[in-house]
Amino acid sequence: MTSNFQLSRPLKRAQHLTGYRTLRVAILGQGAVGKTAITVRFITKRFIGEYDPTLETIYRHVSLVDGECVQFEVLDTAGQEEDAMLIEEKIKWAEAFIIVYSVTDRCSFDEVLRLRFLINHVHSGLKRGHSDAPPPVLIVANKKDLQYDRMVTTEEGDGIAQALKCPFFEISARDSYEEAVAVFNLLYREMATSGALSAFRRKVSSKLMDKIPRIPSTATMSLPTRSFSLSSVKDFLTD
């Protein structure tokens, strides 16, 4: 944050009244469906056009949702997850989930069901304090801009989401920043309305999770093929 940078009134008030709530989100799905693109779109407003298989990262990003300052910790998982134990540990760490598939890739759509059941299975075994509210799970169909390559219809996506009782979004990380924001905002609202916000503040100590690099929201990040600046609060205020 620069020194001449003024906080807007609503943001000041929200910080004063509530401080930051932190929400740990895991974004899951097969390789190349757009998990990193959606996460980076949400945090920086920019779209990453090139593909570079993800090395897992936890992004921290502060955003204003319904007048409340929320710090999202977003675990961008690697699509080519090798080890079932590793994925389970990541699922234990998270309090809320986004399962992404690409409308151009039917295999990634078929994977949604497996991931949804895995989340259920792992979280049903966790102690969650005084509420048994299950963790919110959103299903996101990405790449809707690629109409000519489409293999999964909107109705199919909607159908599986209804069957699994999950909110559903069809988006294009390429075309829309607002759609990426809407996904994260709804996740937070689902968490708040389910009563899971207070119940879920489990402490997670895990050697595996400690090893995953964390990117603070105001850091400037430069990866071998991707380079972008993370300055989320400033981004929010310049809207």
Ligand SMILES: Nc1nc2c(ncn2[C@@H]2O[C@H](COP(=O)(O)OP(=O)(O)OP(=O)(O)O)[C@@H](O)[C@H]2O)c(=O)[nH]1
């Ligand atoms: N046309 C289009 N391309 C997209 C969209 N979202 C992502 N992509 C592209 O799809 C490719 C894969 O995107 P990533 O965000 O790296 O996918 P990922 O799911 O993180 O992949 P892994 O790291 O392997 O798990 C990249 O070339 C992106 O530019 C979209 O909405 N539309």
